[in-house]
Amino acid sequence: MTALQTNFEQIPLREYAERAYLDYSMYVVLDRALPFIGDGLKPVQRRIVYAMSELGLAATAKPKKSARTVGDVIGKFHPHGDSSVYEAMVLMAQPFSYRYPLIDGQGNFGSSDDPKSFAAMRYTESRLTPIAELLLGELGMGTVDWAPNFDGTLKEPSWLPARMPHVLLNGSTGIAVGMATDIPPHNLREVASACIHLLDEPSASVADLCEHIKGPDFPTAAEIITPRSELAALYATGNGSVRCRAVYVEERGNIVLTALPHQVSPAKVIEQIATQMRAKKLPMLEDLRDESDHENPVRLVLIPRSNRVDTGAMMQHLFATTDLEKSFRVNLNMIGLDGRPQVKTLKQILEEWLRFRADTVTRRLQHRLEKVERRLHLLEGLRIAFLNLDEVIRIVRHEDEPKPALINRFKLSEEQADYILETKLRQLARLEEMKLNAERDALEEERAKIEVTLGSKARLKTLIKQELKADAEKYGDARRSPLVERSAAQALDESELVVSEPVTVVLSEKGWARAAKGHEVAAAELAYREGDQYLASVRGKSSQQAVFIDSSGRSYSTPAHTLPSARGNGEPLTGRFTPPAGARFDAVAIGDNATKLVLASDAGYGFLTRFEGLLANKKAGKQVINIDDGTRVLAPAYVNDPSRDRIVAVTTEGHLLMFSVADLPELDRGRGNKLIEIPKAKLQSGEERVAGVAVVAEGSGEVTLYAGQRKLILKWADLVEYGGSRAQRGGLLPRGLRKVDRIETSG
Numbered sequence: 001m002t003a004l005q006t007n008f009e010q011i012p013l014r015e016y017a018e019r020a021y022l023d024y025s026m027y028v029v030l031d032r033a034l035p036f037i038g039d040g041l042k043p044v045q046r047r048i049v050y051a052m053s054e055l056g057l058a059a060t061a062k063p064k065k066s067a068r069t070v071g072d073v074i075g076k077f078h079p080h081g082d083s084s085v086y087e088a089m090v091l092m093a094q095p096f097s098y099r100y101p102l103i104d105g106q107g108n109f110g111s112s113d114d115p116k117s118f119a120a121m122r123y124t125e126s127r128l129t130p131i132a133e134l135l136l137g138e139l140g141m142g143t144v145d146w147a148p149n150f151d152g153t154l155k156e157p158s159w160l161p162a163r164m165p166h167v168l169l170n171g172s173t174g175i176a177v178g179m180a181t182d183i184p185p186h187n188l189r190e191v192a193s194a195c196i197h198l199l200d201e202p203s204a205s206v207a208d209l210c211e212h213i214k215g216p217d218f219p220t221a222a223e224i225i226t227p228r229s230e231l232a233a234l235y236a237t238g239n240g241s242v243r244c245r246a247v248y249v250e251e252r253g254n255i256v257l258t259a260l261p262h263q264v265s266p267a268k269v270i271e272q273i274a275t276q277m278r279a280k281k282l283p284m285l286e287d288l289r290d291e292s293d294h295e296n297p298v299r300l301v302l303i304p305r306s307n308r309v310d311t312g313a314m315m316q317h318l319f320a321t322t323d324l325e326k327s328f329r330v331n332l333n334m335i336g337l338d339g340r341p342q343v344k345t346l347k348q349i350l351e352e353w354l355r356f357r358a359d360t361v362t363r364r365l366q367h368r369l370e371k372v373e374r375r376l377h378l379l380e381g382l383r384i385a386f387l388n389l390d391e392v393i394r395i396v397r398h399e400d401e402p403k404p405a406l407i408n409r410f411k412l413s414e415e416q417a418d419y420i421l422e423t424k425l426r427q428l429a430r431l432e433e434m435k436l437n438a439e440r441d442a443l444e445e446e447r448a449k450i451e452v453t454l455g456s457k458a459r460l461k462t463l464i465k466q467e468l469k470a471d472a473e474k475y476g477d478a479r480r481s482p483l484v485e486r487s488a489a490q491a492l493d494e495s496e497l498v499v500s501e502p503v504t505v506v507l508s509e510k511g512w513a514r515a516a517k518g519h520e521v522a523a524a525e526l527a528y529r530e531g532d533q534y535l536a537s538v539r540g541k542s543s544q545q546a547v548f549i550d551s552s553g554r555s556y557s558t559p560a561h562t563l564p565s566a567r568g569n570g571e572p573l574t575g576r577f578t579p580p581a582g583a584r585f586d587a588v589a590i591g592d593n594a595t596k597l598v599l600a601s602d603a604g605y606g607f608l609t610r611f612e613g614l615l616a617n618k619k620a621g622k623q624v625i626n627i628d629d630g631t632r633v634l635a636p637a638y639v640n641d642p643s644r645d646r647i648v649a650v651t652t653e654g655h656l657l658m659f660s661v662a663d664l665p666e667l668d669r670g671r672g673n674k675l676i677e678i679p680k681a682k683l684q685s686g687e688e689r690v691a692g693v694a695v696v697a698e699g700s701g702e703v704t705l706y707a708g709q710r711k712l713i714l715k716w717a718d719l720v721e722y723g724g725s726r727a728q729r730g731g732l733l734p735r736g737l738r739k740v741d742r743i744e745t746s747g
Helices: 013-033 043-054 066-077 082-091 130-136 188-200 228-237 266-278 311-321 346-387 389-398 402-410 414-422 430-454 457-475 680-685 716-720
Strands: 103-106 125-128 146-148 155-157 172-175 180-183 239-245 247-251 254-259 285-290 300-304 325-331 333-335 341-343 502-508 512-517 534-541 545-550 554-559 585-591 596-600 605-610 637-639 646-651 655-660 690-696 703-707 710-714 742-745
Touching: 013 043, 013 172, 043 066, 043 082, 043 125, 043 130, 043 155, 066 082, 066 125, 125 130, 130 457, 180 333, 188 346, 188 457, 228 239, 254 311, 266 285, 266 300, 266 311, 346 389, 346 402, 346 414, 346 430, 346 457, 389 402, 402 414, 430 457, 502 585, 512 545, 534 585, 596 690, 637 690
Parallel strands: 690 742
Antiparallel strands: 103 125, 146 155, 172 180, 180 325, 239 325, 247 254, 254 300, 285 300, 333 341, 502 512, 502 534, 545 554, 545 585, 596 605, 596 637, 646 655, 646 690, 703 710, 703 742
């Protein structure tokens, strides 16, 4: 084998795949998805901010095309796609995404309606914001480690010397391999106050720190309604959630939404509410308008249907069913100073960042001390030259090698000798000597202060506190997200959301159902499908449940407002329910839960029941009345006063009986008791059946009997003649009305 052929390693595929995946995983975790606790930035964000500072795009500079910045970032530090870099850059410029934006964008950088609607980078310009100085101000002061860029031609900072815990100020979100981070933004002044308190009281608990950091502070003014105890638990564990709720005010009877939860699009909220309105699930709301403009970024106007609408209950329902109330997951996962990812508590974050800050300030002071000492060293050489000016001039003029001669004559260092030789003649004037002496005195005083600070932990701590206070005063602002403890919103029951208006539910012989608005509906005269015709109808309200009973005695229920309009032919009930094979729908009823009615079959048996006993929340329905084969369920008769109402039963052979409702037992299900006597032979042969039952009020009721083309109205005085006890044969109707088809209550 040649040397080239032996230059390889043989390992099992499983081991290779495992190693490659772990390497990739660690890259994603450390170099892409999670922020570093020191400066709170991910690598792409850090490189964008650093590249902009290198381009001179400070807050006071003229902005440059965003494409220029993106080009520098991907060409020098971040060899990835330009779109990903630009999106990260846009995010840092959006005031509705970042609590403290790091980039000042000019042009279309998206909107809260659609954060990704930003213009292409060739159209926008950008520069850093003033608060970016908190990340960059100490960069050139020996405070960070520098690493080669991806091709080794340049150096880039491994982190930025943040003067504030930026990881809490703007937060971060990211998904790595096997882990994620969701850090909410916080208020700068509160974070600075907590840091100062921890410096003063190193043993402070998370609860003590929560007296300063009361909770997240999002870019919007939406309320944080999470209880304080849950927020404290969140900061004590590093995991939890924060619930935010929109803010609204009432103006001239209308409801005006003025603030939405973080990252909630006004357009999406409008669509969610409009969807409910189209589905007739918001009967109390008449209209919705978006009046947002430049002065009012969020102004959504809800117009109630009337001033009797309970706006509080309506808003609770909207909070529960739309993004007007939203929960945000919190996972304080970040890269620590040890280079490892970890979910940290609030105290761990602040303690670790304060160690980072102390190290940064120490490195800054040491770097400054080195500069001061070098300058003093040079000034000392220059002072020697002033004191021996004639001799220095002579050496320079006459010596072939003046540098070694100066070093030997005045015991100078090479650096001092070079500095003297590079000094211009005009700097040797008397006035310049006085300036140098003043500079030396100032530098010696500064050196003394730095050495004292570096030699005392207490002084170093005091310096950090002073700088935190100064930065909080300069860059801090008031809290935007108010903390208001409220319970989570609950949606209204569906029955409360339906407009209660009169409807007539119509059932056809083929089992098609529909609901017509109003009670003045001639149901029998509606248009029906070919081969189909009217069977039954009931009057009720759209907010009630409609019940259908099939020929097997099973009942099925559905909200009346969900039935199709009577403009069409309706819809087959077999599409909503699954009755037994061969069963047909015989009857329909509608009412409230407490409504009582008489349920009977044409075999002459029935019972009193409550309407809620007919309700069935499953497609297969439930058995309510036991009937024999060939027996038909009659239209239910409604009871108003069980102690005084009367039941009127009539057979197809013209026998009519009226008896008290109190004689009939109240059951949930069953066959019931005999209502009217029919000879067994006639019943079995089908020669005589019960045509129908009706319920009339004592002293005032009346019924209408139908026999082919003829009808007879029986008033109370007439009905009294047919009075008797339950299960009797009853009286015989006049000869021309002995072939009764049906009976209806008409009074």
